[in-house]
Amino acid sequence: MFLAGAIVVCFWVLAAVEWRVIAPYDPFAVDPAHPLAPPGWSHWVGTDDLGRDVLSRVLAGAAPVLVVAPTATILSLAGGTTLGLVAGYHRGLVDDLLMRVVDAVMSLPAIIPATLVLALVGRSSTNVLLAIAVLFAPLVARTVRSAVLAERDREYVDAARLRGDGSLYIMFFEILPNVASPVIVEGTVRVGYAVFTAGTLSFLQLGIQPPSPDWGLTVAVERAFVQIAPWTVLAPAIALATLVVGINLAADGLRRTLAE
Amino acid sequence: MTAPALEVAGLTVSYRRAGEWAAVVSGVSLAIDAGEAYGLVGESGSGKTTLALSVMRYLPRNGRIDAGAIRVDGRDLARMGERDLRRWRGTRLAMVYQDPASALNPALQIGDQIAEVYRFHRGAARGEALRSASDALQRVRMPDADAVLRRYPHQLSGGQQQRVVIAMALAANPRLLILDEPTTGLDVTIEAEVLDLIAALRREIDSAILLISHNLGLVARMCDRIGVMYAGEIVEEGRAHEMFKAPRHPYTMGLLRCLPRFGATKQDTLLEPIPGTLPFPGDRIAGCVFHPRCVLARDRCRRDAPELLAVEPGRRSRCHFSEEVATMPHQVPAVSPRSGPAPHERLLEVTGLRKTFRGPGQGTVAVRDVSLEVMRGETLGLVGESGSGKTTLARCLVGLTEPDGGELTFAGKHAPWRGRDRGPALLQMMQMVFQNPDTTLNPSWTVRGILGRAVRVFLGLRGRAQSRRVAELASGVRLEPRYLDLRAGQLSGGLRQRAAIARALAGKPALAVCDEPVTALDVSVQAAILELLLELQATEGVAYILISHDLAVVRYLADRIGVMYLAQLVEIGEAAAVFAGPQHPYTEALLAAVPVFDTETAPPPIRLAGPIPSLAHPPSGCRFHTRCPRKLGAICEQQEPPWLDAGEGHLIRCHIPPEDLRNLQVKNGHSGNGHAGDRPNPPPSPRADAVTSGGPGSPP
Numbered sequence: 033m034f035l036a037g038a039i040v041v042c043f044w045v046l047a048a049v050e051w052r053v054i055a056p057y058d059p060f061a062v063d064p065a066h067p068l069a070p071p072g073w074s075h076w077v078g079t080d081d082l083g084r085d086v087l088s089r090v091l092a093g094a095a096p097v098l099v100v101a102p103t104a105t106i107l108s109l110a111g112g113t114t115l116g117l118v119a120g121y122h123r124g125l126v127d128d129l130l131m132r133v134v135d136a137v138m139s140l141p142a143i144i145p146a147t148l149v150l151a152l153v154g155r156s157s158t159n160v161l162l163a164i165a166v167l168f169a170p171l172v173a174r175t176v177r178s179a180v181l182a183e184r185d186r187e188y189v190d191a192a193r194l195r196g197d198g199s200l201y202i203m204f205f206e207i208l209p210n211v212a213s214p215v216i217v218e219g220t221v222r223v224g225y226a227v228f229t230a231g232t233l234s235f236l237q238l239g240i241q242p243p244s245p246d247w248g249l250t251v252a253v254e255r256a257f258v259q260i261a262p263w264t265v266l267a268p269a270i271a272l273a274t275l276v277v278g279i280n281l282a283a284d285g286l287r288r289t290l291a292e
Numbered sequence: 293m294t295a296p297a298l299e300v301a302g303l304t305v306s307y308r309r310a311g312e313w314a315a316v317v318s319g320v321s322l323a324i325d326a327g328e329a330y331g332l333v334g335e336s337g338s339g340k341t342t343l344a345l346s347v348m349r350y351l352p353r354n355g356r357i358d359a360g361a362i363r364v365d366g367r368d369l370a371r372m373g374e375r376d377l378r379r380w381r382g383t384r385l386a387m388v389y390q391d392p393a394s395a396l397n398p399a400l401q402i403g404d405q406i407a408e409v410y411r412f413h414r415g416a417a418r419g420e421a422l423r424s425a426s427d428a429l430q431r432v433r434m435p436d437a438d439a440v441l442r443r444y445p446h447q448l449s450g451g452q453q454q455r456v457v458i459a460m461a462l463a464a465n466p467r468l469l470i471l472d473e474p475t476t477g478l479d480v481t482i483e484a485e486v487l488d489l490i491a492a493l494r495r496e497i498d499s500a501i502l503l504i505s506h507n508l509g510l511v512a513r514m515c516d517r518i519g520v521m522y523a524g525e526i527v528e529e530g531r532a533h534e535m536f537k538a539p540r541h542p543y544t545m546g547l548l549r550c551l552p553r554f555g556a557t558k559q560d561t562l563l564e565p566i567p568g569t570l571p572f573p574g575d576r577i578a579g580c581v582f583h584p585r586c587v588l589a590r591d592r593c594r595r596d597a598p599e600l601l602a603v604e605p606g607r608r609s610r611c612h613f614s615e616e617v618a619t620m621p622h623q624v625p626a627v628s629p630r631s632g633p634a635p636h637e638r639l640l641e642v643t644g645l646r647k648t649f650r651g652p653g654q655g656t657v658a659v660r661d662v663s664l665e666v667m668r669g670e671t672l673g674l675v676g677e678s679g680s681g682k683t684t685l686a687r688c689l690v691g692l693t694e695p696d697g698g699e700l701t702f703a704g705k706h707a708p709w710r711g712r713d714r715g716p717a718l719l720q721m722m723q724m725v726f727q728n729p730d731t732t733l734n735p736s737w738t739v740r741g742i743l744g745r746a747v748r749v750f751l752g753l754r755g756r757a758q759s760r761r762v763a764e765l766a767s768g769v770r771l772e773p774r775y776l777d778l779r780a781g782q783l784s785g786g787l788r789q790r791a792a793i794a795r796a797l798a799g800k801p802a803l804a805v806c807d808e809p810v811t812a813l814d815v816s817v818q819a820a821i822l823e824l825l826l827e828l829q830a831t832e833g834v835a836y837i838l839i840s841h842d843l844a845v846v847r848y849l850a851d852r853i854g855v856m857y858l859a860q861l862v863e864i865g866e867a868a869a870v871f872a873g874p875q876h877p878y879t880e881a882l883l884a885a886v887p888v889f890d891t892e893t894a895p896p897p898i899r900l901a902g903p904i905p906s907l908a909h910p911p912s913g914c915r916f917h918t919r920c921p922r923k924l925g926a927i928c929e930q931q932e933p934p935w936l937d938a939g940e941g942h943l944i945r946c947h948i949p950p951e952d953l954r955n956l957q958v959k960n961g962h963s964g965n966g967h968a969g970d971r972p973n974p975p976p977s978p979r980a981d982a983v984t985s986g987g988p989g990s991p992p
Contacts, residue, residue, distance in 0.1 A: 209736035
């Protein structure tokens with residue numbers, strides 16, 4: 033299963049990097065003569081309303097999402113790990129405050145605060161990335177915190193205190209290496225969700241703008257033709273789905289490996 | 293004579309690890325008659341629990357029986373189908389595990405849990421089953437049995453829980469009762485209570501008993517015959533009292549020589565650890581499995597594997613040279629590290645230490661008004677049961693827990709309690725060795741990294757000077773250089789504890805607080821660590837505060853001893869004086885509770901009544917009055933006892949004057965429990981009269 037997931041993920045990463053080479057057509061080339069052509073020999077997955085090759089656009093569409101999702105995840109891991117370490121190690125008031133904020137953020141479906149934030153700061157891929165990072169950081173923080181709670185009362189931490197080591201040293205050099213595996217697992221799971229959230233936000237046209245071949249955006253733009261040319265919508269939707277499933281399968285395999 | 297209740301013949305059991313099947317039990321044969329108790333001893337990893345699980349056919353998924361037969365009542369369990377097996381287990385086999393709390397279902401009342409056995413295996417109706425449950429509890433002498441039926445497991449003490457588990461095991465009148473470390477997680481006084489119960493039950497039931505323990509003293513006391521296991525084989529088998537008096541296998545002899553015998557001290561005895569380590573399951577050893585660690589080993593041992601043969605009536609030994617065991621040469625100690633009397637220079641003084649943990653109501657007083665002092669280079673032993681406040685006291689001293697009040701003086705200077713306020717010099721002078729070898733080292737770091745960090749922080753050494761000091765530390769604790777670049781997780785418990793001791797001593801501290809430093813270790817490793825601590829004390833001049841629930845260990849190492857009960861110190865004095873008496877009634881009971889070797893000549897033991905009271909609601913007056921066998925009357929309930937001097941700084945907190953205590957204790961023959969009272973200097977014989985050992989499962 034891990035292998036299947038990894039293959040799917042690798043395929044999309046390859047597409048994102050090398051779509052210029054792989055794609056049979058220029059994904060931006062408009063062909064007014066063949067709008068909404070059904071799948072066939074010349075266009076394997078047909079064309080969209082402007083006559084652009086759907087297959088090429090789906091391949092190229094992997095690029096934006098595979099930039100946004102991992103970057104956002106890394107940012108949220110960095111922020112969330114720091115928050116989780118501080119909350120878990122210091123406990124008390126710091127912990128209570130941080131965790132109540134986390135509760136508040138988690139009580140809403142991610143899409144609602146994201147929509148609000150993007151409406152305020154403006155639509156752009158960078159803002160989508162930052163919004164996802166900010167939304168996911170509390171979730172990461174919670175995972176890290178619970179891992180830290182299990183470690184902080186271990187005797188090696190006491191030994192570090194007896195050396196007079198400061199709390200920053202203890203948090204980052206003594207505890208962090210021992211909570212790395214939950215952080216890594218959380219990270220891979222989060223990438224899947226980030227792909228999904230980025231897709232949703234571009235579907236709502238809050239992020240990247242046309243003519244980008246981004247999957248979420250394409251689904252939004254082409255959904256008017258779903259009755260007469262379903263391939264224009266189905267292809268990017270399936271692409272998104274396979275990427276998310278692929279990432280989750282890989283994450284699952286990784287978690288099992290780390291758990292052993 | 294009919295067939296034995298349990299007969300195991302040529303049993304071989306393997307576990308699969310990383311795709312390979314490795315034998316954990318190989319070719320074990322033994323037989324237990326009805327009404328007989330058979331003890332199985334050995335260090336962790338020797339295969340004793342696996343043997344028990346195979347007899348129950350409870351092996352985990354990755355385990356399988358390769359060969360052999362397990363016959364109970366003539367039927368071979370090894371070849372029995374799942375359905376038959378279930379019925380057979382319920383009616384003929386029963387097992388009591390180490391941890392009673394996890395053997396009971398926390399969501400069910402005790403009565404329902406016991407009644408279940410009668411309902412499923414006897415088909416009894418609910419009311420009848422509950423009545424039987426009540427009878428079962430009375431049979432295990434549960435006080436107030438009918439009330440206990442309606443309680444939940446968490447409302448019972450550890451000792452009571454184990455009683456319930458035993459009651460359930462006996463409910464079906466099993467042919468075979470397996471007890472796997474039945475008292476290991478319990479306090480000494482509770483352990484004594486449970487052992488008394490098992491001893492009493494043996495006279496009432498005719499079940500065969502298989503008792504598994506790492507504690508030689510316990511097995512010797514409880515069993516008729518004993519088998520010693522090593523690396524999956526039984527290496528020696530014989531009648532309990534004879535075997536430990538004259539072992540016929542070098543491993544049995546080695547085990548006895550590395551145990552601190554009850555009453556032995558560092559002045560008169562040297563512990564001899566067994567060299568080397570237990571082989572991993574699956575390691576192929578040509579010839580005798582024990583030969584790599586055996587002093588008697590010669591070419592024949594490396595070539596031919598010995599058989600388990602009768603060497604005298606009722607005794608079997610797996611050794612080519614069993615007749616030489618009695619004269620087995622002693623190991624020569626590396627150095628002779630026997631510190632003389634400590635110089636009388638005060639290192640640490642604590643007065644009026646108090647610590648309350650906040651909680652419901654008034655909170656829990658964990659340490660109440662403790663005053664003590666430690667001299668330079670001496671060892672102060674602290675004993676007491678779980679919840680007595682030993683660990684909290686230790687953590688307060690080193691600055692990990694901040695007490696509510698009290699004064700601390702270190703090396704003549706007033707010192708702050710908070711670790712953060714102490715400054716590097718003071719931190720360096722006071723270090724701690726922790727209990728749990730699994731968590732004491734950071735699993736992500738190498739040993740070199742851990743020691744290097746300590747050396748850098750304490751001594752400011754870097755680069756080559758740092759590596760030199762690290763190498764010096766490692767050789768000081770006998771840690772071979774090849775272990776330095778391994779991570780903590782790749783080391784065995786004993787090696788980890790060595791590294792932890794090296795870390796504590798990195799900055800040449802004046803005081804090391806050792807909190808149960810050998811509790812989680814096997815006896816042979818324990819001996820090595822104890823000798824190491826002594827040796828380092830002689831070379832480095834470090835003072836120890838040694839916390840342990842194992843009285844033999846404390847007696848062996850300590851110059852002075854403090855006894856704690858329910859957050860208070862109740863007795864303190866020179867080790868010899870405390871063991872010789874007069875003693876606080878609690879100390880007396882603690883000493884009497886230790887399972888010793890020759891119970892036939894020992895006086896009837898003292899047993900404490902009732903459970904250990906809750907710290908949140910301590911008894912009024914003398915805190916020990918609820919369990920004290922020498923309670924005077926109302927005065928004990930109303931007034932806190934004063935500190936009375938029994939001579940030469942030996943203080944006892946009791947209303948009974950020391951002279952009267954001495955008379956009471958001598959009259960009952962309890963003075964020093966026959967170990968040290970009338971014999972101030974027990975002979976340094978390798979075979980003293982009392983054997984005891986400590987082991988895992990200590991108070992937190």
